[in-house]
Amino acid sequence: MAEQNLKKVGLLGYGRLGQALATRLLTEGSQHGLELAFVWNRDPRRLQSTLPPALRLPDLGALGDRSPDLVVEVAHPKIIHDFGAQILSHADLLVGSPSALADRDTERQLLEASRKSGHSVFVARGALWGAEDISQLDASGGLQSLRVTMATHPDGFRLEGTFGRGPQEGPRTVLYEGPVRGLCPFAPRNSNTMAAAALAAPSLGFDGVVGVLVSDLSLTDRHVIDVELRGPPGPSGQSFCVRTQRENPAEPGAVTGSATLTTFWGSLLACGSRSTPKPGIQLC
Incomplete structure (x- = not known):
């Protein structure tokens, strides 16, 4: 060219x-x-x-x-x-x-x-794994809930203010669980995957997508991201559900995984x- x-x-x-x-x-x-x-x-x-x-x-x-x-x-x-x-x-x-x-x-x-x-x-x-699938399901009206859990070693966090500075409660500590909008200001560099999910599912958005931030002492060489989505109950009362887990190799203390x-x-x-x-x- x-x-x-x-x-x-x-x-x-x-x-x-x-x-x-x-x-x-x-x-x-x-x-x-x-x-x-x-x-x-x-x-x-x-x-x-x-x-x-x-x-x-x-x-x-x-x-x-x-x-x-x-x-x-x-x-x-x-x-x-x-x-x-x-x-x-x-x-x-x-x-x-x-x-x-x-x-x-x-x-x-x-x-x-x-x-x-x-x-x-x-x-x-x-x-974010499966972004297109999430968007398509949302556009069709088939998405009722979306939950994204990001777990990494505490050295991989870049948190703002006093957020998450309490003592580690055992080897695995949930630092936050709630609407993604509430997490982003305090963990702006560790909530980007959750924010992408909120944008992929505009019917839920930042207030409807649930983000979970987890500190895990065992994750010294990777980030683990779990995505769970559900559709509305069908005639039988059962709901469509997808769960994925993405393990992203990462150097100790790195915010961005290799993949x-x-x-x-x-x-x-x-x-x-x-x-x-x-x-x-x-x-x-």
Whole structure:
């Protein structure tokens, strides 16, 4: 593909996931019609040793000067809160921190900016298994309840404020069980899979999907995500039910599991291949 036809991709965030995406864009992006336009990070010092100066974006407010086609956020929900609408005035947006959308004002601002600009808001499914099946069942009216349990070692949590700082009650402790909207502000980096589920099932949404956050001392090398969904009772009184369990290998203390890196790359490629933007919020 000719270089002038490559879509320009900007990355916000240069942690483990951001570094993996940058590497793949640099080494094989052109095969997929993509090129890395810039990388921004909250701590710019992290960029200095690994990225050439031309790819570093010092000022997030100046991202429009790089003329991106797609901006990928893999930093923190606060970036979506503070800059999401501004980004959409320049480019499509792939949200890697869907917990940001648990905030009603943020969701409203993104929708308004998307409709005004015509740019799309994509949400990465991340570690959510069966997102399309959940969406289809929800659209057909066959989804009555959805519960997502995320369990990991306590070193893998990045919790806000005093949430979850109590003593470990044995080897396995339930830190939270309730509506996903109530969890996202306190565990913004550990609730993204639950937030993706809330977006996949709009009839339930952030207030109807149940999220369970579990600290498990035995999970030193993986994250475990259980998804349980049920349909309404049928004539016999029995309900349709699906339960899945996803074990995602993870380095000790890592927020992002290894398999999620591959899944996110697939989401990026899917967004980059869209030839016609579609305003609104959509899982990718």
